Amino acid sequence: MLVLRFLNVVAPAYFLCISLVTFVLQLFLFIPSMFQDPSTTPLFSSALLHGALFFFLSANALGNYILVIQNSPEDLGKALNLGRGAEVGAGGPDGSRAPPGAASPGTHFCRLCARVTQRHDHHCFFTGNCIGGRNMRNFIMFCLYTSLACLDSLVAGVAYISAVLSTSFANPLAFLTLLPHSISQFFSGALLSSEMFVILMLYLWLGIGLACAGFCCHQMLLILRGQTRYQVRKGMATRARPWKKNLQDVFGKRWLLGLLIPMLNVGTDYHRQKEK
Numbered sequence: 001m002l003v004l005r006f007l008n009v010v011a012p013a014y015f016l017c018i019s020l021v022t023f024v025l026q027l028f029l030f031i032p033s034m035f036q037d038p039s040t041t042p043l044f045s046s047a048l049l050h051g052a053l054f055f056f057l058s059a060n061a062l063g064n065y066i067l068v069i070q071n072s073p074e075d076l077g078k079a080l081n082l083g084r085g086a087e088v089g090a091g092g093p094d095g096s097r098a099p100p101g102a103a104s105p106g107t108h109f110c111r112l113c114a115r116v117t118q119r120h121d122h123h124c125f126f127t128g129n130c131i132g133g134r135n136m137r138n139f140i141m142f143c144l145y146t147s148l149a150c151l152d153s154l155v156a157g158v159a160y161i162s163a164v165l166s167t168s169f170a171n172p173l174a175f176l177t178l179l180p181h182s183i184s185q186f187f188s189g190a191l192l193s194s195e196m197f198v199i200l201m202l203y204l205w206l207g208i209g210l211a212c213a214g215f216c217c218h219q220m221l222l223i224l225r226g227q228t229r230y231q232v233r234k235g236m237a238t239r240a241r242p243w244k245k246n247l248q249d250v251f252g253k254r255w256l257l258g259l260l261i262p263m264l265n266v267g268t269d270y271h272r273q274k275e276k
Contacts, residue, residue: 001111004125008112011125018204019062022153025201026054030156033163054152061145063262067138068127071264072115106132108230121219121228136223137251137258143216150209157202164195179203223250 031054034047108120110130119133131139161178162169169175182199185191222228226238226246247255257263 004112007125008123008128012128015126018208019058021201022149022205023058025198026051026153026156029198030153030160033160034156050152050156054149054156057145057149057152060260060262061142061149064138064142064145065127067262067264068124068131068135068142069129071135071138072113072117072129106228106231106236119228120230122230132228133250136219137255138262138264140216140219140223140250141258141262143212143219147209147212147216150205150212154202154205154209157198157205161195161198161202165191175202223247 031047031051034050106119107116109116110120110123112123113130115130117130117132119136121131121136123130124139127139127142129135158169158175161167167174167178178199182191182196186193186196219229222232223246224243226241226243230236231238251258254263
């Protein structure tokens with residue numbers, strides 16, 4: 001439990017540090033190097049287009065990240081006005097608990113958050129928060145735009161390294177052999193520390209981008225089936241519902257607007273119940 005609590009504090013700081021490093025490299029290294037291309041016009045240069053795309057992706061990733069943290073799944077204990085001495089009903093065999101009379105197949109007690117939440121999916125260490133019906137859409141958007149921002153940074157970083165080191169990436173194996181060759185050149189003094197740092201960041205962006213993309217696709221598959229990760233892990237049965245209804249429960253009626261700008265989960269069943 002101490003290790004999990006330590007990860008719950010360190011992981012968000014690690015993510016914010018990676019985001020800050022990525023922003024600095026893009027703003028002060030990759031984008032300025034693109035302005036040195038004399039073959040493009042100033043208004044439609046690759047630097048301006050790339051800069052606008054990167055800031056759009058970063059703003060959406062950061063905005064949804066903040067919304068995931070701010071919109072925690074509802075604490076059922078507070079919603080039912082449980083007293084200080086009230087017992088929390090026992091749940092599954094893993095020790096998960098729920099308030100008496102409020103237990104549902106998606107109810108789970110998170111020891112890290114000390115909250116009983118409905119439609120619980122999982123606890124995300126990189127946000128330090130539980131993911132459920134209230135912030136699921138923002139979490140998926142956060143994963144989507146994080147993967148796209150990492151891909152954008154990866155492409156810009158490869159272009160920068162290709163220009164600085166005069167390296168060709170026409171061969172797909174060139175990227176795989178870039179790291180071992182760079183390490184040998186770095187210790188021999190033929191490679192600067194800044195260039196070595198950018199190369200290491202390339203592989204970090206690749207790993208984070210693939211992980212977020214895979215997690216986003218897996219989460220979308222569960223949503224289409226009307227399930228959560230917690231229900232799948234515990235083998236809980238769910239009622240059959242149309243996949244369009246499952247999508248609307250998570251993304252709401254304003255799903256297209258939510259793809260463009262970070263916004264709350266307006267129009268879902270959760271908010272309609274809250275308004276009642």
